[in-house]
Amino acid sequence: MSVQQQSPRAVWATRVIGLSALVGTVFTVWLGLWITPPDRTQGDLVRLVYIHPGVAWVALYVAFGLTFVASMLYLWPRTRSFFWDRLAASSVEVGVVFMVCTVVSGSIWGKPTWGVWWAWDARLTSTALLLVLSLGYLAIRRVPAEPAVRAKRCAFAALFVAVDVPIVHFSVVWWKTLHQGATVLNANLSPTIHGSMAWTLLLGFVSLTLVYVWMLLVRYRIAVLEDQLGSGELDVALAERRAEGTTPGPAPRPLAGADQTVEEVTA
């Protein structure tokens, strides 16, 4: 069973992106923890802002957006390819990691700010619901099926989730909201923070997006290898069955100890 090797250019690109993500993340942590000043009202708690919006951006917009687009491209007959299916599944899996980070970091920020770990804030709640919906997608993904059936099933599941997300979001926002208004992407598109804090926040967004891209590339490669392994195992099993039919089988082996007497065995 041969495993298709990754092209040297793809290996090089993955390494460069991984290294850039690592350097960017280290710089974000350094700037966020040591260089930038504490906030006038939030104090050191503001340092979480360099991570939390970045992971939320990746989880809610980049990862899920890519999953939706890739799923639609798989469902569209002209662009149907397992590339889109693997890309969608890989993006969901990486997105789930970022969603967990979003919910956990939001909860950590909420404890000193609101006084409770979970305040049923609208955005945290809708993110948690999207996390559960994404876990549902992954549960469907794990159900054994023909690759084409599984891909179509997952693409439809992604479509249903995408349709549900705006309704979930609005219903939860109407239900209750405590969350701080958008700091960077507000209605006027004018950031309400400045200086080193704004640059560190921007670096956090870029670094975390690079981390996502690197994880996506690695997860996609694993998905390709998994598919090759699955089809390879089937080829091996088929070849073995064919060989059984064309060549005389080996003579049946005598049972161990069959030629021994009872006395020899018990001795």
Add this chain to the structure above:
Amino acid sequence: MWRDSLLMAGKDLRIEARSRVALSQVAPFGVIALVLFAFALGPDQGPMAAGAPGLFWVAVLFSTVLAIQRSVSVESGDSARDGLRLSGLDPAGVFLGKTVAVAAQLVVLEVILGVGVVLLYGAHIVDYWLIVGSCLLGTVGLAASGTLYGVLSAGIRVRETLLPFLLLPVVAPVLLAGTRTWQAGLTGGTPADGLPWLRLLAVFDAVYVALGVVVYGPIQESA
């Protein structure tokens, strides 16, 4: 499409009328859920009446899962799903028919649970139109989304555990909107507060009915 949907709804409802699974198992399950909620809240009727809207809709949601499981399992034996595919019925009609059949069962269930909430929890209905409107709109949304997820999970061995996991988070807006509308329609609520939530339910219905009409066929083919 409309004729096929009537045929399908008639078929599913005839099966239910003869087997009486919905009436003898799903409805009692909903009532048991109401009784268990009361046990959890204590014998004082104050918390029960305050929580009645949410408890009603949670009981409806759980019962919906059972109703959808039943609707899917009707087609799972004796290659009935293949028969349905080969029957030449319009898939959109099949979707609408199954949705109507599930919705009809849920409406009966909601009447039973509504009476249960009034009798057991001491809830007092002020605005009947809000209560009826939220039940009808919520039922269509639950039935449409449930039928879609039902066909998506058809043919999967772990369907019984997978379907609730997939469906319940999706119908969370129905729970929120239904609960808020009921709060507005019961004693102490303001009827005007319920109208935006009715609109949300209508949007949920429109989205899932339209989606089902378009994608039910391809999903049925790949199931």
